Amino acid sequence: MLLLRADGFRYGLWKGELFRIGRSFKEEYMAVLKKVGPLLMTIPILTAAFGLQTWAADSLAAQEPGDAALEPQVALVTGSTGGMGQEIAWRLHELGYHVIVHGRSAERGLALVDEILEAGGSASFHAADFTSLEQVRSLAMTVLAGYDRLDVLVNNAGIGSAEEGMEWTNDGIEPVFQVNYLSHFLLTDLLLPRLRSGEGARIVNVASAAQAPLVFDDEEELWWKEPEEEEGEDPGAELEADPTVVEEEADPWDIPQEEVADDGGARIGLPYARSKLAQILHTFDLAEELQGTGIVVNALHPATFMDTYMVERAGIEPRATVEEGADAVMQLLTEPVESGQYFNQMEPARAHEQAYDREARRELREVSRRLVGLDPQE
16 A cells, blocks of 8 residues: 655555545554555555655656656665654654655554654655565565665664564574564665665664674574573573564663673673674675775664663663664764774774674675575675
């Protein structure tokens, strides 16, 4: 279903029929969802400002086909239906971007789109569950088919722990590692044609100060299960907080390794810490690959324990705000910065030593491409 807005009215386009919407954006959409709900998680749900299709109806007649000067810049923010991702999406709207909102919750995604439209902006919502590589591919194909350009990609979606009872995804991969890193690896690779087509695109990978080295000589332990505990070791390897998946709130467990509590109050799991270091290795590897293209790619730890729903629900006292985290991300999107860096909030920092190991980056790239079904790079 395509939801449009023009001349002060809202319209819906479904199966080739255009109809005017009298109720609120969200109410009308949810009414239609009752009929097409089963398709939600298998077909990306697209909503768009009418202005994106014509770039202002009043100036359409004067616009020559393919006039790039009149096209808005386009930004995709994963996990942007709440928390820091939502704040970043709103700020990009304020800068004049068409914002592609992503998340699992259609209700929250459409609410944000509606707010942006009400403010005179342009936005669309696409649903995809990052525990499914097939849905990631579907999201990428929808973006490639629907947009001629992509100027900003913020890989922000993240989880602290898997849903209760989910040991592996249907793709046979540990859920935290897949959502936080592997799905973004695949999405970024598939969207590179659009990122390359513009001038000076920016990619930001939202990582963390919590980083654990990747093991490449035992693939089963790295990708599917945690190493067995040594005798006398505290068994709390997994997060001892609410296990609910909240993709929309990136990095709720963003704390340096030395700050991990011994009492289990904020314990970091190895999958989480490994996934975050993997994002940084991928950042450095991709920056090297994209040298000379004008694309700038960086990773960062945005802030520690931001005031998000997931942190509050875990009973942890927030140490920072989502606005502070968004400040750090926006710096990498708008300021002149060199590609291939890791930032701790607003300042360049040193990541885990493995991030600077070329062989480790090569091994991660090869394993990642195999796991997501991409052809090996020559």
